[in-house]
Amino acid sequence: MDQPVILITGALTGIGRAAAVAFAKKGANVVVTGRRDQAGNALVEELRAFGSRAEFINADVRKDDDVRAMVDETVARFGRLDVAVNNAGTEGRPGPITDQTAETYSATFDTNVLGVVLSMKHQVRVMQAQGSGSIVNISSTYGHEGAAGASVHVGSKHAVEGITKSVALEVAKSGIRVNGVAPGPTDTGMLTRFTGTPENKAALVTQVPLDRLGLSEELADAIVFIASDEASFITGHILNVDGGMTTN
């Protein structure tokens, strides 16, 4: 396909940003979304320097109207939607279960779970009409493992994986593939916030057989792969990109 149309949520930092750059370098039309206009416009300039026809749309994935507009504006601008990367997510407020509240729960689940549900709802509507498409939801190794002190975040990512597989079932006959990518510890601002201290971050690395953190660019490469026609017979899969962390 020449110049496929890619929509990436939460694209202003970390893995989402790296994915936007990776798709732009391949010449794709890239729509990046987030909640900060200045950072969004700066990213668009960077993506256009690679020759990509990039656009920024301010959208909060927790709001149905924002998500509908984000998808509809993408189609209005580029005529179709080939790939959606639902990356917007939050670490929430890590801590023991005794510290969790209805607010900490909502702060995590509204972005990580409701955001993915609303995003797929509108993306699938467009993709079913065109009879093709590929969706990649960003999970985490915590989407299929437990972690002390991160119960709410872990729960939200488990939900993402269940929803991913279920929607894959629903839309396979429409020519749409739905997969997840589950990063292990990746060197991003979120990991720094999540671990709190350099010692905690170093302790995480000791659990990784490859003995290092992942790079956002490595996650981006995996996202580009599983989104592409190279992965044409893969659907309903959660691709671990975790340096082997979940094998031991």
Added chain:
Amino acid sequence: MAETRAALVTGATSGIGRAAAVKLAQDGFSVLVHGRDAERGAAVVKEIENAGGSAEFLAADLTDVAAMKQLAAAAGDVDVLVNNAGFSWFGPTADLESDTFDALFAANVRSAYFLTAAIAPRMAQRGQGTVINIGSMAGQIGLAGGAAYSATKAALAAMTRAWAAEYSPAGVRVNTIAPGPVHTGGSSRERLTALGKTTLLSRTAEADEIGNVIAFLASPAAGYITGAVIPVDGGRTAV
């Protein structure tokens, strides 16, 4: 790429192995095409060379540990090892002869084990390299008539996890690809078509679709992926 990197693909004269060899050659690897039949090997080498790639045929009997060591020595420094050689047997459990059972495990498990044993430590010494084992969705789900074959493929996935723990600290990535039904000529057309209908995508894969995933895992783009089992099965095992 500054230096030509070498990929050894076992059972590369047909099906998934052939598709992997062709794709890896397109990606710039010098491909060592392993097989038993020199004529079929020559055809794959010619196909790669005609497309501008580099390939060489190496014959070896993978039921013979000494022959595997010779193959590893002849291959030299290998950057990518694809353990693809093997065969399947489906039928009532009571019909499987013990000789065939042993042959299945020798071809599908023992060969991958001892070839990896001959090659992965050298990858670890050089601090780079990757091993890709070709498993099967049969290793993850119950298929009537597939008890022995499924066990061989589950063994590959288990070895992959252990090898990731053993070799990845030295920079060697080890992964398994678990294909669903694929048109390879190795299994009956009716059986493959019927199995294909049970996938979410409601079809049987072409060998190239598996070769593309092998090439991805062999590439730097998969740099943080190790110990993984990656189904390429049209979603059959996702549900």
